[in-house]
Amino acid sequence: MHYTGTIWRPPYEAGSLLIQVTAGCTHHRCKFCTLYDDLPFRFRLSPMEEVEADLLEAQMELRGIDEARLKLGGLERRPQVGRVFLVGANPFALAFAKLEKIARLVRQYFPECRTIGCFARVTDVARKSREELAELSRLGYDGISIGVETGDDQALAFMDKGYPASEIVTQAGRLDQAGIRYFFMYLAGLSGEGKGEEGAAKSAAIFNQTRPQLIGSSMLTVWPGSRLHQEMEAGNWREESEREKLRELRALVAGLEIPTRFATLGASNAVWAEGKLPQEKARVLSALDDALATQKEESLRLYRETLPHL
Numbered sequence: 001m002h003y004t005g006t007i008w009r010p011p012y013e014a015g016s017l018l019i020q021v022t023a024g025c026t027h028h029r030c031k032f033c034t035l036y037d038d039l040p041f042r043f044r045l046s047p048m049e050e051v052e053a054d055l056l057e058a059q060m061e062l063r064g065i066d067e068a069r070l071k072l073g074g075l076e077r078r079p080q081v082g083r084v085f086l087v088g089a090n091p092f093a094l095a096f097a098k099l100e101k102i103a104r105l106v107r108q109y110f111p112e113c114r115t116i117g118c119f120a121r122v123t124d125v126a127r128k129s130r131e132e133l134a135e136l137s138r139l140g141y142d143g144i145s146i147g148v149e150t151g152d153d154q155a156l157a158f159m160d161k162g163y164p165a166s167e168i169v170t171q172a173g174r175l176d177q178a179g180i181r182y183f184f185m186y187l188a189g190l191s192g193e194g195k196g197e198e199g200a201a202k203s204a205a206i207f208n209q210t211r212p213q214l215i216g217s218s219m220l221t222v223w224p225g226s227r228l229h230q231e232m233e234a235g236n237w238r239e240e241s242e243r244e245k246l247r248e249l250r251a252l253v254a255g256l257e258i259p260t261r262f263a264t265l266g267a268s269n270a271v272w273a274e275g276k277l278p279q280e281k282a283r284v285l286s287a288l289d290d291a292l293a294t295q296k297e298e299s300l301r302l303y304r305e306t307l308p309h310l
Contacts (some may be wrong), residue, residue, distance in 0.1 A: 001057060002050045003087070005039045008092040010145050010183070010216065011265050013117060017110070019054050021046050021102055022088030027121060029160045030149075031227035032190065032220060034310070043134055045094065051102060055109040081110040083143075085117045092120030092144060096132040103139035120182075122146060122163050125171040133178035139145030143213070144175070148187040151206030152199035155190040158237065159228070162278040163205045172210035184212040185265075186252065188245045190219030193238035204255025211258065216265035218244050221307055242300035243292065246271060250288040253281060268310055270303040271295065 004023040009016070024036045025044040062079050084106050092099070106113050116139070125146075128136070151155060151165040175182050184207065191199025193216040207215065222229050222239055231237045240248065253262055256277055262284055263274040 001054050002046060004044075005036065007087055008035060008089075008119075009085055009087065010185075012183075012214070012216075013083075013145075016083045016085035016117065017058055017081045017113075018085050019051060019058070019106075020087040021118075022052055022086075022094065022099075025089035026093045027090070027123070027162055029162065030220065031159045031231060032187070034177055034223045035228050036241055037225065043089075043212075045098070048098075048105075050103065052105055052109075055105055058191055059109045069263075080112050082113060083115050083117065085108070086115055087118075089119055090121045091118040092124040092128070092141075096128060096136070099136060099141065100139060103136075103141065106140070114140065116140045117143040117145065120144045122148060122171050122269050124165050125175060126167065128161075128174075128242045130174065131179065133174060133180060137179040142179075142181050144180060144182045145185060146172075146182055147187075148192045149185065149187040150199055151203035152191050152195075153202070155192070155195075158192075159190055165202070168206055169209045172212070181213050183214040183216060184210075186215055186217040187220055188217055188248050188252075189240045191240070191248070193240050193244070194224045196240045196244045197251040200248045200251035201255050204252055204257075207260075208255075208257050212260050214261045214263065215252075215256070216263050217249060217252070217269070218266050218310075219304075220243050221268050221304060221310065241297055242270070242304060243295070243297050244291055246288060246295070246300075249273070250285060250292070253277070253284050253288065256281075266310060267307060270300055 002020055004020065007018065009018060022043065022045055024039050024041055026043045028036065028042045050280060062081065103116055106116060136173065148168050149161060153165045156165060172182065186203065222232060232239065259277065261276050264272055271291040273284050275284040
């Protein structure tokens with residue numbers, strides 16, 4: 001398989017077939033991000049020959065399981081591929097024609113595949129016409145993971161995300177119209193010291209105008225070498241404490257009024273909280289309250305400082 005650098009996927013895509021179609025990020029300017037710094041280039045489109053070769057390899061591996069191996073593995077039938085996740089920071093940035101060709105290749109090798117997911121930036125959606133989004137939905141693109149990070153305009157601008165909070169609402173609405181479901185990725189801590197709960201309230205107000213299937217929250221870890229770390233050293237930005245990040249998450253959940261699922265996702269979170277909103281909001285808030293009542297800043301900070309990797 002043609003995988004380049006560290007391969008990132010959301011935890012909920014663990015059962016998906018991972019196919020690389022891009023490497024790196026088209027934006028590559030977010031001050032907090034170091035995820036693709038191990039690549040010698042900013043962004044690269046995988047040649048379609050590589051994409052097809054990987055689909056063929058996956059097909060041969062999965063379809064080539066003989067009866068003896070099925071019995072030894074305790075399987076009743078050959079594995080099916082119900083979902084493909086396209087690897088890269090934001091494959092949804094690809095031109096419609098390329099996304100269309102990839103979808104047709106996926107169906108050629110795995111006719112049973114129901115949906116195709118990938119990471120996307122808000123700006124990637126903006127570049128697609130209404131007709132293109134509708135056709136991508138028909139081709140199976142669904143469950144797109146969007147790193148919105150926050151709905152705080154000041155934080156978005158400082159972190160160089162490349163769009164205002166209002167654009168989150170606009171582009172989410174266009175996905176709704178096309179019938180493409182989406183997941184939001186939130187990053188607690190972006191508003192900075194003393195502004196966490198305020199940023200969460202602004203984010204909830206933005207998210208309440210959208211229809212994400214999931215709001216998955218990570219916690220900001222400022223890595224040496226990032227532009228954000230340089231801003232901290234220059235005295236231009238101060239990090240929230242770990243307990244303030246927890247209070248921020250509580251404020252976010254408390255402010256959400258839409259039906260969705262909330263979960264703290266990934267290793268960056270020292271505290272687990274998950275539930276369906278609004279039905280299980282009280283349980284999610286209780287988990288965060290328990291953490292605030294029992295977790296000291298020192299232990300939470302130790303977790304952050306000894307985190308080897310996201």
